[in-house]
Amino acid sequence: MKRALLLLRRRIISSIPVLLIVVIFSFFLLESASGDAVDAYLGSIGGGDAALIKSLRESYGLDQSVFARLWLYLSSLARLDLGWSVAFNRPVRDLIAERLPNTLLLMGSATALSFGLGSALGILAGARPGSLRDRFLSIGSLIIYAIPSFWLGLVLSILFSVKLRWLPIAGIETIASGKTGFPRAFDIAEHLALPVGALSFIYLALFLRVMRSGMAEAWKLDFVLFARTKGLSRSRIVLRHVARNALLPLVTMLGLQSAAMLGGSVVIESVFAIPGFGRLAQEAVNGRDAPLLMGIIVTSAVLVICVNFIIDLVYAALDPRIGASEGRA
Amino acid sequence: MTLLKRLLRTPEGTIGLVILAALLIAGLLAPAISPGDPLRIAGRALLSPFSDPSLPLGTDRLGRDVLAGLLYGARTSLAVGIAAALSAMLLGLFVGMAAGFAGGAIDEALMRVVDAFQIVPGFLLALAFVSIIGVSTPVVVFAIALGTWADPARLTRAQVLSIRERDYVAAARVIGMHPAEIAFKEILPNALPPVLALSATIVAGAILTEAALSFLGLGNPNLATWGSMIAEGRSVLRSAAYLSVLPGLALAITVLGVHLFSEGLTRALGHEGDSR
Numbered sequence: 158m159k160r161a162l163l164l165l166r167r168r169i170i171s172s173i174p175v176l177l178i179v180v181i182f183s184f185f186l187l188e189s190a191s192g193d194a195v196d197a198y199l200g201s202i203g204g205g206d207a208a209l210i211k212s213l214r215e216s217y218g219l220d221q222s223v224f225a226r227l228w229l230y231l232s233s234l235a236r237l238d239l240g241w242s243v244a245f246n247r248p249v250r251d252l253i254a255e256r257l258p259n260t261l262l263l264m265g266s267a268t269a270l271s272f273g274l275g276s277a278l279g280i281l282a283g284a285r286p287g288s289l290r291d292r293f294l295s296i297g298s299l300i301i302y303a304i305p306s307f308w309l310g311l312v313l314s315i316l317f318s319v320k321l322r323w324l325p326i327a328g329i330e331t332i333a334s335g336k337t338g339f340p341r342a343f344d345i346a347e348h349l350a351l352p353v354g355a356l357s358f359i360y361l362a363l364f365l366r367v368m369r370s371g372m373a374e375a376w377k378l379d380f381v382l383f384a385r386t387k388g389l390s391r392s393r394i395v396l397r398h399v400a401r402n403a404l405l406p407l408v409t410m411l412g413l414q415s416a417a418m419l420g421g422s423v424v425i426e427s428v429f430a431i432p433g434f435g436r437l438a439q440e441a442v443n444g445r446d447a448p449l450l451m452g453i454i455v456t457s458a459v460l461v462i463c464v465n466f467i468i469d470l471v472y473a474a475l476d477p478r479i480g481a482s483e484g485r486a
Numbered sequence: 487m488t489l490l491k492r493l494l495r496t497p498e499g500t501i502g503l504v505i506l507a508a509l510l511i512a513g514l515l516a517p518a519i520s521p522g523d524p525l526r527i528a529g530r531a532l533l534s535p536f537s538d539p540s541l542p543l544g545t546d547r548l549g550r551d552v553l554a555g556l557l558y559g560a561r562t563s564l565a566v567g568i569a570a571a572l573s574a575m576l577l578g579l580f581v582g583m584a585a586g587f588a589g590g591a592i593d594e595a596l597m598r599v600v601d602a603f604q605i606v607p608g609f610l611l612a613l614a615f616v617s618i619i620g621v622s623t624p625v626v627v628f629a630i631a632l633g634t635w636a637d638p639a640r641l642t643r644a645q646v647l648s649i650r651e652r653d654y655v656a657a658a659r660v661i662g663m664h665p666a667e668i669a670f671k672e673i674l675p676n677a678l679p680p681v682l683a684l685s686a687t688i689v690a691g692a693i694l695t696e697a698a699l700s701f702l703g704l705g706n707p708n709l710a711t712w713g714s715m716i717a718e719g720r721s722v723l724r725s726a727a728y729l730s731v732l733p734g735l736a737l738a739i740t741v742l743g744v745h746l747f748s749e750g751l752t753r754a755l756g757h758e759g760d761s762r
Contacts, residue, residue: 438610
């Protein structure tokens with residue numbers, strides 16, 4: 158427990174400057190946009206007179222200097238206030254809080270599926286490196302790894318929603334179905350089956366490959382040779398010695414891929430019309446909603462930091478050598 | 487030449503090389519095979535494939551030639567993918583070298599910037615960047631590079647730090663070589679190979695990112711791209727699924743080609759290590 162707290166403290170301290178860079182960079186990026194939120198808002202309502210424009214600019218703080226606004230943004234961020242969305246006319250924080258659970262559900266399920274299935278297939282391939290089964294799985298994973306997730310999503314929906322009519326084509330749940338409890342959970346699962354499948358496919362291949370190559374390396378190590386001379390059964394060696402040793406790089410990969418997976422969910426949510434975080438990003442882009450886009454970038458960075466902290470904890474649990482004194486960089 | 491021979495001895499390398507060569511030829515010869523603008527109306531709308539010999543793969547919802555779109559799409563995909571990967575590698579090499587050589591506070595500051603770019607999802611960053619600066623091919627290239635340069639930067643720095651401590655670098659220092667000469671003649675050539683090995687993954691990732699951006703309508707609208715073809719086909723998915731399926735297949739085959747090529751190259755280089 159003490160180790161966990163120390164890891165948490167280290168993670169927080171090292172994350173603050175990084176997060177600050179993210180905020181400042183995205184602030185100046187949005188600053189360089191031609192036309193501000195007021196222009197976008199006026200465009201959407203069909204224009205306005207000069208007095209209205211001036212009062213709107215004042216109310217958003219857009220009449221102040223760049224640095225004054227950056228300071229304003231940073232200090233409101235410290236109070237967990239992400240600003241006001243122009244396109245939705247609502248607080249950014251509420252919008253994100255509303256959409257984030259759907260994306261976390263999508264990402265969490267896709268991570269669990271790709272990690273579980275990918276490592277299991279990786280163990281099958283790595284149990285006998287160079288065997289026919291290994292060759293087949295390796296080539297197969299290379300093909301899967303090349304398939305773009307959004308296109309796979311489309312193909313899956315043609316097959317299972319249009320042709321076979323087994324699964325719903327879009328959304329997160331049946332609108333106004335009045336379902337609660339277990340039937341509702343089942344309804345959501347039905348809606349998420351295709352998007353989760355499409356998102357996890359490419360990572361499944363990645364985890365399979367990392368597991369397999371980790372195991373291929375582990376077979377050459379002395380302790381595996383020792384286990385074999387001891388006469389342990391092959392399945393025991395594969396699972397307890399070889400696979401276990403190859404698990405650490407897999408956990409590292411999980412942390413490295415969390416940002417990419419969040420990015421991938423933007424497109425998947427757009428394909429399946431899931432009202433999530435990624436779709437919100439697209440709506441912010443379409444509505445030229447700078448405060449919302451900014452909030453999304455900052456939140457995604459915080460999310461990735463959180464995932465990496467969880468990875469730290471898993472790492473510490475798997476590898477007792479990682480203590481409070483030395484962690485991963 | 488021997489590397490090419492060794493590459494061709496691996497099945498992955500051969501297939502990858504064939505796929506990439508075919509794509510390159512398709513992209514280069516696109517104006518000769520399908521002259522004129524690939525986005526012009528070429529015939530009746532929604533002509534199914536193999537029904538008209540002059541339009542072998544049929545037409546889309548607006549009557550545009552699907553084959554021409556695929557060929558010119560190969561051009562866009564490869565050009566944007568390679569340009570973005572090249573920019574990301576150069577930026578990563580530059581920052582990684584600077585951090586590795588400078589050390590101290592500069593190293594610390596640069597690495598925090600690298601961290602910042604690693605925790606923001608690259609695709610989200612590219613999406614925001616393109617939508618803010620405005621769509622054009624150079625902006626798309628730079629946006630993709632912006633989301634990918636952190637990995638090569640980190641690897642370059644690690645390489646520089648480890649090679650700096652090697653004996654032959656110390657020897658170079660002892661004989662009075664200029665630090666810049668040591669950096670470019672002794673350290674850089676030895677730091678490069680593992681970083682270059684990343685390039686295939688980066689090219690493949692850049693091609694996929696470009697496709698996803700144009701799928702969401704953030705590609706150059708004046709160019710034929712596979713991503714925008716897939717998006718266009720969505721509205722007639724029920725009646726003419728081939729319009730989305732074909733460009734997606736082209737995309738998957740391209741990325742597979744890049745991965746196979748890199749796999750073959752790794753094995754070819756690995757065998758070189760064994761024989762030494």
